[in-house]
Amino acid sequence: MGLVNITIEGRPHKVEEGLTILEAARQCGYEIPSLCTFNHGECNEGSCRVCLVEATGARGLAASCVYPVAEGMEIVISSPKAAAARRTSVELLLSNHNVNCQQCGKSGTCELQNVARIVGAREGMFQGSKTPTTYDDASPSLVRDTSKCILCGRCVERCRNAHGNGVLGFENRGFMAKVGPAQDISFIESPCIMCGQCVTVCPTGALMPKSEIDKVDFARAQGKYMVVQTAPAVRAALGEEFGLPIGTAVTGKMAAALRRLGFDRVYDVDFGADLTIMEEANELLDRVRNGGVLPMLTSCSPGWVNYAETYYADLLPHVSSCKSPHQMQGAIIKSYFAQVHGLDPKNIFVVSIMPCTAKKSEKDRPQMEVDGIRDVDAVLTVRELGDLIKRSGMQFNRLPEEGFDYDIMGTATGAGVIFGVTGGVMEAALRTAYRVLEGKEHEAVRFEAVRGFNGIREATITMGGMDVRVAVASGMANAKVLLDQIRKGTSPYHFIEIMGCPGGCINGGGMPIVRHCFLPNEDVDIVDTYRQKRAAALYSEDERNTLRQSHNNPQIIELYDKFLEAPNSHRAHKLLHTTYEGHAAFRLADRDDEAIDV
């Protein structure tokens, strides 16, 4: 593409042809107040009308987020006319908004709040009635409060881009327009997989994870024995809640913070991940050797499991029966750990800190208990943990670096860490499978072919005289391609890793919000690069680890020796494996009994 000459605020600039005014302005060092735009048009194109500027050639004012630059264009951001127009757009939005920032979970990261201040929105302008709203907190994972929705459409696009057949859509029109699952039903009645992708892009408090902080407080007040476990991806992002650059690993401070929050034990789910690999790799080898159902599909992402149960019930026999790492670890805490420490499992309260909203639902699945004891009692997102830490008064950035508790589940390998990024489970499994089949460790340790952010990646690895074909997909739109192959009987693979969120858990619905505009760190490309940065934090932790294969984790070996006997043993099955059940996409309880006929 060629370059075009434009002026911004009277000064000449050369920018690439085809850019929007907003993109061009950012490159030239201007930030135009904007609200609905997201990730190169992953939104309801030009709908909020906040980003208006004067631009020659445009009729009236130009919405800078969608209006392309052209040769000779003169752009004025600061003219009174444009400033007033931007302010009125925001004021109109606020007149139909349930403004209660002080009590709103989005406050501080809310783009509406931010932009309202910048454009100088005045209080109480254009008062009038409000669009009838829906508040849905029926699901364990998500809360939808349309009184905060500005109809930017980001969630609609994100859900569709991530999962193909999106769950969210616009409904009605005009002042009655809304965004939500069809017919305004609850998320739990819809085919939503609870991944929370929509939550991560919502500029306001309209879509939020459901908080379980109260549950944790209550358990603590009751004097429960509190055990916390953190997922791999958490360390790569928690720092963002405290103003640290994206991609700063904060493992040590996190452990310190959790201990100071009063948890009796602080563990890393990386151990559970290693355990998962032991079970999963052996399940795979068992299937391969004994003619079991292939390809085998991973099961550690509850978002994906929800999708399989909704749309691919016929393929459920392909899904590994392994529970996800934190559920496995929870089950071990309430059995072996309790036994060793002489604790009553009923008195132990296990909290998982997760990058994920789907895990909140997962822990409530009826299958996730052993002999009436729930594996995990509460799931907090990274943001909730951030809130807890802030509430406690700790100055996170000044905390010392501490380690996780070391007994029983204290050691983890690099294989467990990389679970947090797409391809990580596959790579960890390959490391162990290689060892089993070849009798030695893979030399390079890394399996580059399964890394990266391409939607679908595949590799063939020769081990034990056998070509093992694997594939990796994240986001259901990509997974669908591989699943349809299986359905048609044309899938060439032995093993497929599927993750609910595009990019894996480092992009999960419970991760800190990556703001799109007015970024503190001046990183204009952040929306394109934050996943790489978080992933890099995990890969480098893997590289630094002396233990990089799950089967080399001494505490895993000890666990099998002392308690579980062997992978896929009877006891391992009882504690660490689960079952699935297909269901209809729409689960409306109160459907009309009247039959619909022609």
Add this chain to the structure above:
Amino acid sequence: MAKLSGAAVAKVEEICDAHQGEKTPLIMILSDIQRTFGYVPLEVQEVVSQRTGISVAEIYGVVTFYSFFSLTPKGKHVIGCCLGTACYVKDAQKVIDRFCEDLGIQPGETTEDRMFTIDALRCIGACAAAPAVTIDGKVYARVDVQQVPGIIAEYRGEEVVA
């Protein structure tokens, strides 16, 4: 899932298949369904979704965008009151208000006995006959509020006889 009869499912699928050659058939499919069933409930949208691969959310979005589609069944008789400008300036509002009052429903709604639906229309091309009302396609010209009870009785009466 829904209580769609087998025949109904087959009909919906038949309608979907009839538009298979089209690049973007959704609205045509929905129009045919609206005409055949008199409405497009969520259950039917699910079948369309399965058949066409278009998400239910998107279908629902389309159904609720266009006033031609309805989520609930329409009444046996659809009273279309023109509220186009030419009719409005000739007191059409009073006419529709009276229909609403007498039938106890709002525009767009259907009476409980599923006899009548009142729709507000925009210019039916009979401006010379303003205010105009159409019932099941028949146009009533220069309707006066006072005629309303009579018109309703006309359709009610027909029911009693039948």
Add this chain to the structure above:
Amino acid sequence: MTYTASEELRRDIERFKDELNSKFTGEDGKKYLVLCGGTGCMAGGTPDLREAAQGLIDKEQMQESIEVRQVGCFGMCSEGPFVRVYPDDVLYRLVRPEDIRDIFYEHLMGGEVVERLVYEDPKTGERHTRMQDIPFYRKQRRVALHGCGVIDPNKIEEALGYGGYQGLMNALEMDPQEVIDTILASGLRGRGGGGFPTGRKWQFAHDQQSDEKYVVCNGDEGDPGAFMDRSMLEDNPLSVVEGMAIAGYAIGAREGYFYIRAEYPIAVARVNAIIRQAEELGLLGDDILGTGFSFHAHVRLGAGAFVCGEETALLNSIMGKRGMPRPRPPFPAVSGLWGKPTIVNNVETLATVPYILREGLESFVCHGTERSTGTKVFCLGGKVNNVGLVEIPMGVTLRELIYDIGGGIQHDKEFKAIQTGGPSGGCLTAEDLDTPIDFDNMVEKGSMMGSGGAIVMDEDNCMVDVAKFYMGFICDESCGKCSPCRIGTKRMMEILDRITAGRGTHRDFDELEAIGEACKTNSLCALGQTAANPILSTIAHFRDEYLAHIDEHSCPAGICRDLIEYRIIADKCRMCSACARVCPVFAIDGQAGKTVFTIDTEKCIKCGSCLSACRFDAIVKE
């Protein structure tokens, strides 16, 4: 039969022409009863007339010498239903089924004109037997409406015999660029409302390199009070198809889409039928008339959303989506249907195109003004005597339109305003009566040409209520995509609700202006950008009326419900109980013949039924 060369078609067209002509001249020895099949007359009883006429023909066994024909709207709908008798060319109006007998026996059999059914000019008392002598028709010129009300729209032979396809055949002998140059030279501006030069639009699309291009005919006609596009589609669908094909040839498109609102089932059926007939004759399809030009036309239905008249929303609707507009650029001429270059033209625009290519530039530009050439079809409605469809050369004044063509205000009331441009337009008042109608003048006077709705209002119309009517319409029809329009129109509606309920304040003017301005500058599409026009224009011309509502809590025209009360004047009441019997909410009390009746104003819902029921003028609205 399929035509594979223009010569074949031209030869047959001569035959069709003769056949059609003989239906007017009587050369075939027959007499014709021509009925208006437009919606107005159909509602008024055309089907009954037809049945009565056919009955008589059958009874008298005159099938060989008398024939009934049904054509499209004659235009002067308020005088319908019509019967026109050929070859004598006599127009009967306000015909009832029982009148058919007289027409049949006296005129057709007896040769005597039935005087009482002939149009009489209410002003001069003059009788006009011929349509073209009636003042309503005298100032009109039929360009876009060519053939409407003359030919039987279901028969392609009649359309072909009446000039159909000659424009296309001429175009096919030219270069596409020459066609565009002709349209450019004609000065034709889009009749869909915006008035964008059609030739320029075509040139953009022509200049795009693309394997596929599309022509779309905008037949959504959402203006609530207008039906001219529908008339063209119903009454001479071939001319619109022809216009579309010419556009296709000019820009290099092989596919065209008609987007017609679902509320127009007859138009849809007629267009579909004419496409099918044209395909059978080889007038549409591959290698039309052996010229190598291929063109296919399809019909898509609108499903009840005014905003789908906006071109990008329309394209989304054709593509099976919610009809929400999208930002431009890219303009449809660059990226339209399925991302391909697409032109969207209004029905009337396309119906005008064949005329230009058939009759030549001169006979088009001789009509109209310098910057607005040709003619414009209006749907004249409201409080004028002659309500209907009119096509006038640009430059005719509003006075001529309302008084000469429209026959003046009904019941000799006072003219107050004429609203043009529909919900995007504004009001023109007595001051503007001598303004020549053209695109630029209308805008200058604070309204716009729009698609052609022209609603006349008299002293009984409340202008605040009219503004509220349009705002209510816009609120219902806003797609809800962008915030200024979605929320702003609702806020303006709320303010108007307040004012018409007597709860307005002077600050409301400021707020209306602020929101109106925001809608104009901030909205994504023209629906929102023009939403405030009806309000701003009524405030400009009728501020007094607003002030009466605000300061005096009264509605001078007696329209706004919350500001009026129905009352029975005791002295005048004859205790007949007629009012009580019609009251839907039993708000009227009294004993027939014994007590004077009274209205319980708490209960009264102000439906006005009692007022029209009382035969003794005892009920007043104040």
